[in-house]
Amino acid sequence: MCGIIGTILSTRNAAEKIMLGLFAEQHRGQESCGMAVSDGKSLQLRKEMGLVKEVFPQAILDTLPGFAGVGHVRYPTRGKNCESNSQPHLIKLLSGPSFAVASNGDIVNYKSRRKLLEDDNVFFESDNDGELLAKFIAYYIVRRNNSPEIAIAELIRNVRGAFSTVFLTRDQLYAFRDPWGIRPVSFGRINGKGWVVASESCSLDILGAKSQREIEPGEIVIFESYNKCKTIRYTDFGEAVEPQSRRHCIFELIYFARPDSYEFGEYVWNVQKQIGSSLAKDDKEINPDLVISIPDSSNFMALGYADFKKIGFDIGLLRNHYVGRTFLKPEQRIRDEAVRQKFNPLKGYFKGKKIVVVDDSIVRGTTVRKIVRAIKKTGAKEIHLRIGSPPVKFPCYYGIDTPTREELVANQKNLEELREFIGANSLKYLSMENLKSCVKHPENFCQACFNGDYILEPEAGFSKCNK
Ligand code: SF4
Known part of the structure; x- marks a missing residue:
């Protein structure tokens, strides 16, 4: 479990907003944290082991000017507990755009998807799912000459598991979610000033954002600027990968989410x-x-x-x-x-x-x-x-x-x-x-840790956390 956040604003204080949003999600991951910020020309990354307030004091935030960004708090579920596995992952292409990815969830076909890319000379620097997502999108943009929208749709079609994800380019923010909606992610509007995407609605509250709704399973929301957004589905570019039954994690409501969050159509405290x-x-x-x-x-x-x-x-x-x-x-x-x-x-x-x-x-x-x-x-x-x-x-x-x-x-x-x-x-x-x-809708929930009824079986060789 991890926490993600993304924002695009009319002002140049994205780093401060990301820090505050991550701080509200500190309960979702305490081992490392990071953010990538865009000033419209290039992306800057900072990530370290440690808690949000330790890694991002005001003096550091002042070195990260920008109007858009993505952030992450990590709780290791795959790969070692070290800085290279922390997120976001920043991809700097020799020619073409740079971008950053932060994600929450585990990929059950990680090994075979990674091999597919490695066989085509894509190199990996970590064992982290977020890097696989970042490299997968980069591969479809650069090698297959696709738009980010089509690259993300291909990713949703090919990669199986839980991934609530934010994706930052120089001038746009994307947010998307796996077709089963396993981990939470919702977005809100800061009146006239921008958008915020977050794992939990408690982050939106802290930032004064009015919650709009959850990102739907299989949905790609594109925040084109601080006041413009559009939404598409990965199925707009091809067939669905599975029947679209939801499988929200019921353990989020039992333990992980903050009681002041609204998740999967439920007030956590009320459940x-x-x-x-x-x-x-x-x-x-x-x-x-x-x-x-x-x-x-x-x-x-x-x-x-x-x-x-x-x-x-x-x-x-x-x-x-x-x-x-x-x-x-x-x-x-x-x-x-x-x-x-x-x-x-x-x-x-x-x-x-x-x-x-x-x-x-x-x-x-x-x-x-x-x-x-x-x-x-x-x-x-x-x-x-x-x-x-x-x-x-x-x-x-x-x-x-x-x-x-x-x-x-x-x-x-x-x-x-x-x-x-x-x-x-x-x-x-x-x-x-x-x-x-x-x-309200028990049929929409994953309860596999209690009954073994997995919607997605992990592929052979799937490995959990290696601390
Ligand atoms: S309900 Fe259990 S098995 Fe399903 S996603 Fe949540 S923790 Fe994992």
């Missing part, structure tokens, strides 16, 4: 609150003294649970906000340390009480185990763990770095073994049926 109510509805036998979340991702689920039970929602765990999202940490050792630093239960608060702890999901089980044990030490009488998603049993191939099937704890232990491993008095997951009832 999470409904998940909490649904958990409570199925929990007739438990009458807890208090309900707590594991902050921040399960706050609204715990609120929904507490509302349904008509009991108080409490803050029992204090979170250090200077520690990033533990799921996004690239190694188990770092994740363990981050959990210790991140959560601290209130002493003297749980003593003798029956507590429901709500979490969004269990992947490896190690984080929640540490938290439950820490709460127990403070004297809680009973801890009942409720999970706002079904068991995660299958890896994701579309942009989330879930571990292999063997490493997922729901495949290693049955419910009772897992309860014992975690140390809770009881453990319950949200059922698939109840999850479906929490969104």
Whole structure:
């Protein structure tokens, strides 16, 4: 999972807008960030390992004048966690245009598409999906003499997987999305001053942009200037690659997206609150003294649970906000340390009480185990763990770095073994049926990490993150 942003303005402060937009999407990737900016004559790139505010202080933004640009925050899902794999990717052609690409998602036929280009003497500098997309478009523009529109349409036809992408030329901004609409991307208008494209609507809000809508699966939106845009579909240039059924990632609504974002036609906070109510509805036998979340991702689920039970929602765990999202940490050792630093239960608060702890999901089980044990030490009488998603049993191939099937704890232990491993008095997951009832159009969602029903199978040799 990563975050992307693109903008085209009537003013020359695109870098500042991109920095602010990326900062609002910092939760989508914390390992590296970057931006490419155009002043109308050439494109400038800056990318580094680190957080947005560290990489882009005002002094650096001042060196990046321009009216249009694209930006990216990275959470590694393919390739090493290093600067060459960070985005955007800037393509400087010896003769002809330069451009930059930033993308969110994983390509399931990466290996064969890359080989196709390499066999025709296209060179790669990274293992990153974004570079494949950039080189693919460059190949169709330069070697096949196509317009950017046709090059992007060819890319959508040939490359399989999740790709919500922004593409910058010297004077135009393009945004497009795979035909399944797996990862989110929407665009908004800054009144009379320009356009913004972003992974999440919370970025549009921060920039004062009025959200227009999501970019449709298979759609290519061309922002020709700060006040002009047009839209085409890749099918305008040939046949569709597949029946166009949507497959939005349901995990975005459960965990990844910010609750103040509007994604896939849903308010994220509202879906999470409904998940909490649904958990409570199925929990007739438990009458807890208090309900707590594991902050921040399960706050609204715990609120929904507490509302349904008509009991108080409490803050029992204090979170250090200077520690990033533990799921996004690239190694188990770092994740363990981050959990210790991140959560601290209130002493003297749980003593003798029956507590429901709500979490969004269990992947490896190690984080929640540490938290439950820490709460127990403070004297809680009973801890009942409720999970706002079904068991995660299958890896994701579309942009989330879930571990292999063997490493997922729901495949290693049955419910009772897992309860014992975690140390809770009881453990319950949200059922698939109840999850479906929490969104308006469940048929439009990918739920493959719960049921193994993949819309796109990865090709042989598909490799995940290599940290
Ligand atoms: S497999 Fe899971 S995490 Fe991946 S896109 Fe589908 S729902 Fe999202």
